[in-house]
Amino acid sequence: MAPHPLLFTSCALVALGVYGILTRRNAIGILLAIELILNAASLNFILFGRWVGGVDGQAFAIFVIALAACEAAVGLAIIMGLYRTAKTVLADEVNLLKG
């Protein structure tokens, strides 16, 4: 069975997202990169859903979109809080988790 061509698209999206997370210094940028990875996952759900049959995949995709919206809201709120306390949104300048 040949892989669906769009699977390459989702692979590319994941790779782009990981790359963005690892390289972006701005927290908002990291958040956008995470959105890319989530979208890749949604695309995979739909694609494998078609292959398996039924609507489960599509339902999960919509679920992921809703989740992503929530995540964005929470993430942005955290970034706002971060900015208030640390006066920056650059992720590598913040090391509150340092042990």
Place this chain on the structure above:
Amino acid sequence: MLAWIPGLPLAAFAVLILVGRRLGRASAWVSVAALASSAFLTLQLTPHVLDGQRLAVSWRWLSATDPAWFLGLAVDRLSWVMLVLVTVIGTLITIYSIGYMQDDARFSRFFAYLSLFCAAMLGLVMANHFVLLYACWELVGLCSYLLISFWFEKPEAARAGRKAFLTTRVGDTGLLIGILALWVTAGQLHLGRLEEIRTFFVLRDQTWWLTIISTLIFLGAVGKSAQIPLHVWLPDAMEGPTPVSALIHAATMVAAGVYLVARTLPLFTPESLRLVLWIGLATHLFAGTVALTMTDIKRVLAYSTISQLGLMMTALGLGAASSAMFHLSTHAFFKALLFMAAGSVIHATHRQDLRELGGLGRHLPWTRALFLIAALSMGGFPLLSGFWSKDAILLSAREHAPWLMWTLLGGAAVTAGYIFRLYLRCFHGSPVASGCGTPHDSPAVMILPMAALGLGAAFAGFAGPGVFHVHGGLDVPMLISSSVALSIGVTLAFAVGLKRRVLVPAVLRPLGTKLYRLAANKYYVDEAYQRWIIGPFLDATAWLSRFDRRIIDGAVDAAGLGGWRIGQWKERFDRVVIDGIVNGIALVTRSIGHVVRRAQTGVIHHYLFWVVAASVMLMLWIRAVSA
């Protein structure tokens, strides 16, 4: 109704001990009122008792035993006599004390103790059971201790109280053992059933048990009634306030022993009665001769009491309980009066040594007159009370053996001798210079009770035939012989005691001096006790204390030291090994943490790098495995 008689003084004691301080001077009248009411109640019993009735009240005390024990109070003729003595004389002495103790700091406390003393004595004579009797007996002992050492600031008083308590304790132990023996053998302790107990032993042919038990009971009486060899506490008891001496000598303490023997007379066998007789006779003569040589007023009276108690014991030994009780009653009146008169002298002059007194008759007319009545009564002047009771005893002695009667007549002469020596030296002769001005007679609150007792001392003897059923009429030979004895005593007292004539022929003088010295030193009884009993006892305690200090303390200290050593070792083990393990674990964890914490940079990118790297490695590994 009967329970009120000891109950009222007991209640007075409770009131005074609790709120006596607040009552102040009024506390004396609480005591007087309680005792007077008891006296009133007692006198109300008179017609019943003289009819020969036995009034009793009892209640269940110990129901766990089978049969249950009933304790109670009973009044028969014997107890009634004692009740009258204790309540009437107790009341008079309490009134007298108001005057005598007026400046004392512990005024109300004194009357509280007096009330308890009388209550205990009333309980003792009314008890119908050995257990109740013993409880009251001990209470009497306790009160004597409290009252004799009432002025406990004086070391002599404190010592005298202790001596009285411990000496009578010896006798009390005998009484307790006797009661226990009676319980174990006969199983019956009811005082109303003494005849049954006697029959019980006689039927089983075990009268030797009776001898043992009665001897033990008599030992209790020896302690309380100050007989040889336990008499030593009574002279020292003079350290107490004089009203206490009067009470102890007349109504309460010493009468208890005589009463006990009279009450338990059915238990006495001929053997134990002989012991009572000999102890009594020895005490009578011994104490009489000592009284001749004493120079302290109160000590003369103390030895006189011992001597008279010996006479009562002699009568009991003859089996003449009624004569003994008769003499106890008349003695109570004149001896209480003698003590009060002596107290009046001491109160007036602040002196009690005969060598410093004299010619007081002019200054203390009332005291002198009353003292003379009491002394004549005691000496056995015809028709005064002491004459009747002494003659009753002499008559019993004559029935028993003539030699005993002659000995007792000699004792009577000695009695007259010492009491008139005391009287003459105090109230006649040349006044000795005294530093405190002219002595005055005591106040009415002291003289009036003395006058009441004077009536008793003079006329109580006429109650003899009615109450005690003793021989009533005048026995002329006895009247003559006892009067002769009295006159001899008085004459000698006048010649030797007052005028200092030396009547002993020159040849016998060294012997006389020796005898005098022997008597003046009280036959060295105290010294003998000190040497043979108290000394060795103290040595033994010292030895035991050394043993305790060396051996017992040594063992305890060694055990302590061992424990300490073990503890030290365990402490080291704890510190090195246990703490080492714990600290080691902590140290390892800490150093690992030191290394690992470097990985936590806090920079989010480093973490994500590791996440991605691990994911890639995982994928590669899965791929390698599945291939």
